[in-house]
Amino acid sequence: MYITYREAVVTDAAKILEYLKIVGGESNNLTFGSEGIPFSVEQEELHLNRIAQSECSRIFLAFDGDRIVGNASVNGSTKPRLFHRRSLAISVLREYWGCHIGTGLMERMISFACETGAELLYLEVRSDNERAKALYRKFGFRSFGIFPKYFKINGEYIDVDCMTLELI
Numbered sequence: 316m317y318i319t320y321r322e323a324v325v326t327d328a329a330k331i332l333e334y335l336k337i338v339g340g341e342s343n344n345l346t347f348g349s350e351g352i353p354f355s356v357e358q359e360e361l362h363l364n365r366i367a368q369s370e371c372s373r374i375f376l377a378f379d380g381d382r383i384v385g386n387a388s389v390n391g392s393t394k395p396r397l398f399h400r401r402s403l404a405i406s407v408l409r410e411y412w413g414c415h416i417g418t419g420l421m422e423r424m425i426s427f428a429c430e431t432g433a434e435l436l437y438l439e440v441r442s443d444n445e446r447a448k449a450l451y452r453k454f455g456f457r458s459f460g461i462f463p464k465y466f467k468i469n470g471e472y473i474d475v476d477c478m479t480l481e482l483i
Contacts, residue, residue, distance in 0.1 A: 335386070424436075
């Protein structure tokens with residue numbers, strides 16, 4: 316296994332949508348399930364194009380050969396009052412958990428955020444997802460609160476921890 320990383324490009328749209336269906340069906344840690352996200356390939360291409368042109372947002376992909384095995388996004392706003400902060404999201408295929416792909420994606424997200432003037436990063440993670448919280452703590456993230464009943468999956472409410480990392 317040799318993992319490579321790069322920014323997503325428009326021609327990745329179909330592969331990303333397929334990846335999201337797979338990863339969404341593997342756990343209940345994401346905001347979607349096996350249905351993936353409700354985008355057509357054309358809509359995903361437009362989304363990727365907008366992200367690529369943004370000064371404060373990016374999508375990073377991890378590949379094993381030509382297969383997407385991890386996905387991470389940094390999202391920011393160009394509004395002056397919000398430009399200092401970025402939200403992060405990350406996912407890795409279950410069979411690649413423990414292979415340090417999350418670490419590789421986090422390094423790229425944090426580097427991009429720093430290069431683009433971010434001062435604060437934040438994310439939400441299921442309160443019971445100890446593996447992910449350990450990754451975030453490794454990079455210096457700290458919990459600042461709990462968002463109760465963030466998810467409702469199969470009639471069950473699930474809390475998330477809100478975590479932040481100050482870059483300045």
